[in-house]
Amino acid sequence: MSSMQSAIEIISAAVEHALGAPALLRPCADPQFGDYQANGVMAIAKQTKQNPRALAEKIATQLQLADVCEPPTVAGAGFINFKLRREFVAAQVTDAARDPRHGVPSASKLKIVVIDFSSPNVAKPMHVGHIRSTILGDCLARVLKFLGHRVVTDNHIGDWGTQFGMLIIGWKKHRDDAALQRDAITELERLYKFVNNQCELHPALREDVKAELVKLQQGDAENHAIWQQIIDLSKHEFDRTYARLGVSFDHTFGESFYNPMLAGVVADLRAHDIAIESDDAICIFVEGSKAPLIIQKADGAFLYGTTDLATLKYRLDKWHPDEIVYVTDARQQLHFKQVFAAAAKWLPKVPDLRHVWFGSILGEDGKPLKTRSGENVKLGELLDEAEERALAVVTEKNPDLPEQIRNTIARVVGIGAVKYADLSQNRTTDYVFSWAKMLAMNGNTAPYMQYAYVRVQSIFRKAGVATLDGPIALEHPTELDLAKHILRFTETLQAVADDDKPNWLTAYLYDLAGKFSAFYDNCPVIQSAEPTRSSRLQLCRLTADIMKRGLNLLGIETIEQM
RNA sequence: GCGCCUGUAGCUCAGUUGGAUAGAGCAUCGGAUUUCUAAUCCGGCGGUCGCGUGUUCGAAUCACGCCAGGCGUGCCA
Numbered sequence: 001m002s003s004m005q006s007a008i009e010i011i012s013a014a015v016e017h018a019l020g021a022p023a024l025l026r027p028c029a030d031p032q033f034g035d036y037q038a039n040g041v042m043a044i045a046k047q048t049k050q051n052p053r054a055l056a057e058k059i060a061t062q063l064q065l066a067d068v069c070e071p072p073t074v075a076g077a078g079f080i081n082f083k084l085r086r087e088f089v090a091a092q093v094t095d096a097a098r099d100p101r102h103g104v105p106s107a108s109k110l111k112i113v114v115i116d117f118s119s120p121n122v123a124k125p126m127h128v129g130h131i132r133s134t135i136l137g138d139c140l141a142r143v144l145k146f147l148g149h150r151v152v153t154d155n156h157i158g159d160w161g162t163q164f165g166m167l168i169i170g171w172k173k174h175r176d177d178a179a180l181q182r183d184a185i186t187e188l189e190r191l192y193k194f195v196n197n198q199c200e201l202h203p204a205l206r207e208d209v210k211a212e213l214v215k216l217q218q219g220d221a222e223n224h225a226i227w228q229q230i231i232d233l234s235k236h237e238f239d240r241t242y243a244r245l246g247v248s249f250d251h252t253f254g255e256s257f258y259n260p261m262l263a264g265v266v267a268d269l270r271a272h273d274i275a276i277e278s279d280d281a282i283c284i285f286v287e288g289s290k291a292p293l294i295i296q297k298a299d300g301a302f303l304y305g306t307t308d309l310a311t312l313k314y315r316l317d318k319w320h321p322d323e324i325v326y327v328t329d330a331r332q333q334l335h336f337k338q339v340f341a342a343a344a345k346w347l348p349k350v351p352d353l354r355h356v357w358f359g360s361i362l363g364e365d366g367k368p369l370k371t372r373s374g375e376n377v378k379l380g381e382l383l384d385e386a387e388e389r390a391l392a393v394v395t396e397k398n399p400d401l402p403e404q405i406r407n408t409i410a411r412v413v414g415i416g417a418v419k420y421a422d423l424s425q426n427r428t429t430d431y432v433f434s435w436a437k438m439l440a441m442n443g444n445t446a447p448y449m450q451y452a453y454v455r456v457q458s459i460f461r462k463a464g465v466a467t468l469d470g471p472i473a474l475e476h477p478t479e480l481d482l483a484k485h486i487l488r489f490t491e492t493l494q495a496v497a498d499d500d501k502p503n504w505l506t507a508y509l510y511d512l513a514g515k516f517s518a519f520y521d522n523c524p525v526i527q528s529a530e531p532t533r534s535s536r537l538q539l540c541r542l543t544a545d546i547m548k549r550g551l552n553l554l555g556i557e558t559i560e561q562m
Numbered sequence: 563g564c565g566c567c568u569g570u571a572g573c574u575c576a577g578u579u580g581g582a583u584a585g586a587g588c589a590u591c592g593g594a595u596u597u598c599u600a601a602u603c604c605g606g607c608g609g610u611c612g613c614g615u616g617u618u619c620g621a622a623u624c625a626c627g628c629c630a631g632g633c634g635u636g637c638c639a
Contacts, residue, residue, distance in 0.1 A: 158639070279636070283636070290564075329633095330633070333566060393601080424575090426577090441601045520602095521602095
């Protein structure tokens with residue numbers, strides 16, 4: 001059943017065959033025109049200097065789509081409009097209702113995709129700056145997997161760098177074991193800040209810091225063991241946050257993993273004259289930017305560009321991906337442009353490298369979100385507050401529910417609200433963080449979608465039916481409208497994957513909820529006589545399944561009551 | 563200086579890559595509950611798509627020039 005062709009594919013193929021060019025099939029701007037419109041005719045008419053309306057008429061008469069839609073009509077400057085036949089929609093939606101994938105086929109061209117996201121720094125708490133990368137990357141991974149692609153997720157954590165000189169001194173001389181036991185990252189952060197302050201007061205200390213760092217880099221056993229402990233403690237903390245968010249990774253190869261490869265990478269790049277010496281540093285100059293990608297400093301140290309190139313090569317050798325996705329903030333655009341250009345010069349065959357970048361999260365004052373004291377907002381505390389606020393709402397609306405159930409609802413709604421707020425935004429724009437908006441029961445929010453799901457589910461509790469059978473019939477206009485939207489789930493997911501834009505999925509789900517509401521207001525379900533009752537129950541079931549699946553692909557849980 | 567990004571209703575944001583009369587939510591005004599969860603739904607009001615010039619059958623979308631804001635820009639990541 002998953003192999004069935006969608007309306008958009010059938011119509012596109014027919015138009016392209018007749019036209020000899022892309023159909024450019026889009027949903028109609030206004031439903032009075034129909035369901036889909038082909039815009040490709042006008043483009044070709046222009047190229048070949050034909051009258052667009054005449055060409056559209058000619059193409060329209062050649063199409064053999066009687067099973068799928070009403071006779072196509074030509075309108076405006078040369079649009080061909082298609083209105084799906086009720087019987088076709090009913091048959092498709094009946095199939096979808098029997099399909100565990102709700103009619104979404106597996107992609108015909110399977111890809112191997114590596115996704116690099118989240119990437120927090122060791123010994124520092126995760127903060128708001130990490131949510132967008134973590135949530136976006138996880139969502140893209142889920143969507144690509146559902147579409148049948150092979151996805152490798154890799155958390156490229158910052159586990160190497162000059163900060164370890166400070167951390168090792170702090171660990172050796174100022175460590176508070178009890179604090180470390182309670183909250184390792186906070187204690188590590190305190191140690192770092194403390195030593196950093198000491199260095200400012202007593203510049204002579206910097207020599208000690210540097211000495212510890214050099215010892216670590218040279219493989220000193222004691223320092224290496226401390227470094228390893230700091231990483232283990234940090235990873236343990238990260239995992240707690242990831243568990244709350246429902247995010248997981250196939251691999252966590254941190255930056256340190258690539259250390260042994262860096263000297264070889266630089267040597268190879270120099271040997272091929274891709275990297276050259278300039279002002280005592282080893283640089284790669286690429287088109288489009290005057291500043292080079294520096295891969296080795298004058299003092300011999302390597303930089304993150306070096307690590308990124310080593311990482312890229314390792315991933316190619318290990319997984320042979322068709323595509324590598326880097327989910328980071330907008331500020332790294334130049335860096336990745338340089339890395340990608342350098343890789344294209346260096347490696348014989350480079351896959352599709354995509355920098356999926358996103359804007360900042362702002363406070364209500366329009367400036368980057370900070371605490372009152374000007375610090376980064378810790379992710380754990382943000383999630384705590386989300387759950388607390390959600391619990392207050394649930395308790396107010398539904399005080400009779402047992403506490404344990406209210407807590408579960410608060411967790412699912414609170415975490416869902418934070419994620420949904422982020423994913424429903426176009427990722428390229430900055431967005432203003434607002435508790436009131438993300439927890440609102442109206443509008444394009446997680447609580448609204450979760451509640452919409454609960455409302456559908458309650459029908460089944462009342463109806464008390466186990467199995468559903470028979471064809472779905474679409475009698476009322478709102479049933480037909482809902483069914484057509486259900487059939488657009490496939491094209492929505494493909495668009496999300498093609499452009500790395502989860503907000504198209506949230507928009508789809510919000511529309512789905514709206515169309516369900518119209519149906520729900522106009523079409524009694526339980527009180528209807530058979531066979532309408534079974535038909536409508538199946539439509540409800542399919543809507544709920546797609547809501548649940550859609551939210552799951554966003555990384556958001558559903559509950560059965562609110 | 564150069565580069566990238568952003569500018570759409572009072573506010574927060576969509577707008578599927580050049581398509582038909584630019585859409586939501588909030589706010590505001592009005593309506594719906596003997597009926598499947600009213601934590602809901604329906605309707606009204608609200609726009610010089612930052613400004614200007616161009617490209618063409620057609621521009622919020624593309625080009626060029628301004629204006630405003632953010633970010634980046636040779637030895638952090």
